Amino acid sequence: xxxxxxxIKITDLDFSYQEHTVLEAVNLEIQEGExxxxxxxxxxxxxxLLKLILGLIQPDRGRIEIFGESPEKARSKIGYMPQHAHLDxxxxxxxxxxxxxxxxxxxxxxxxxxxxxxxxLETARQALAEVGLSEFxxxxxxxxxxxQRQRVLIARALCTEPQLLLLDEPTANIDPRSEENLYxxxxxxxxxxxxxxVSHDLGFVSQVVKSVICVNRQVVIHPTSxxxxxxxxxxxxxxxxxxxxxxxxxKDGHQHxxxxxxxx
Numbered sequence: 261x262x263x264x265x266x267x268i269k270i271t272d273l274d275f276s277y278q279e280h281t282v283l284e285a286v287n288l289e290i291q292e293g294e295x296x297x298x299x300x301x302x303x304x305x306x307x308x309l310l311k312l313i314l315g316l317i318q319p320d321r322g323r324i325e326i327f328g329e330s331p332e333k334a335r336s337k338i339g340y341m342p343q344h345a346h347l348d349x350x351x352x353x354x355x356x357x358x359x360x361x362x363x364x365x366x367x368x369x370x371x372x373x374x375x376x377x378x379x380x381l382e383t384a385r386q387a388l389a390e391v392g393l394s395e396f397x398x399x400x401x402x403x404x405x406x407x408q409r410q411r412v413l414i415a416r417a418l419c420t421e422p423q424l425l426l427l428d429e430p431t432a433n434i435d436p437r438s439e440e441n442l443y444x445x446x447x448x449x450x451x452x453x454x455x456x457x458v459s460h461d462l463g464f465v466s467q468v469v470k471s472v473i474c475v476n477r478q479v480v481i482h483p484t485s486x487x488x489x490x491x492x493x494x495x496x497x498x499x500x501x502x503x504x505x506x507x508x509x510x511k512d513g514h515q516h517x518x519x520x521x522x523x524x
Contacts, residue, residue: 273322295450297465300475339422343429356397359384362419387418407438427457
């Protein structure tokens with residue numbers, strides 16, 4: 261896909277819940293191969309923006325194009341990992357079965373109620389291999405660590421064989437080692453798909469993403485090298501500590517400068 265045909269193109273978008281304006285005058289383009297992060301305060305519109313991209317809700321004004329199509333028509337090209345897995349902890353579901361949930365609605369899975377088609381099983385096992393969890397396919401999902409469960413949910417999203425992967429708070433409630441494993445997984449997946457993630461973890465974001473999309477009613481894309489204490493205070497309304505790689509993303513491509521910079 262050329263630079264003239266972005267994966268995501270949002271033009272002059274407004275969205276309100278009843279009379280409360282959530283997003284206003286949003287313009288956004290995400291190019292093929294990007295790994296971007298949506299950041300911003302609670303209630304700023306981050307999850308709403310993801311729902312609009314998925315076509316789950318409709319804008320009051322403006323246009324959304326995903327791969328040049330409406331979100332509804334492009335949905336089969338999108339993999340989505342929600343912030344919370346709404347699975348009953350008492351339900352005895354295996355890791356493989358959770359991954360297979362990503363096949364629901366696909367042509368490969370039309371016979372799921374009567375057993376798993378070979379193609380569906382093959383896709384789910386390949387997705388688990390991509391996140392490093394092949395050996396756990398028969399284990400109970402709820403016996404895994406928080407980080408392992410997050411990777412299973414990514415595998416579930418990968419079962420759609422997406423070209424665009426959307427992740428809502430993938431680093432929530434996981435330990436540093438699991439975060440590092442997740443970082444390595446996303447970098448590897450980004451070699452063949454566009455990834456957009458929501459995160460409050462600016463330390464993680466600074467290591468992995470190539471662009472920072474700040475959402476607080478309006479949307480502004482900042483080069484990572486511009487994320488400083490003043491800007492963070494404007495975005496979140498408070499101070500944050502941030503240790504990050506120093507990146508710059510512009511029309512000429514991604515550049516990597518000094519290894520670590522600390523913002524107090």
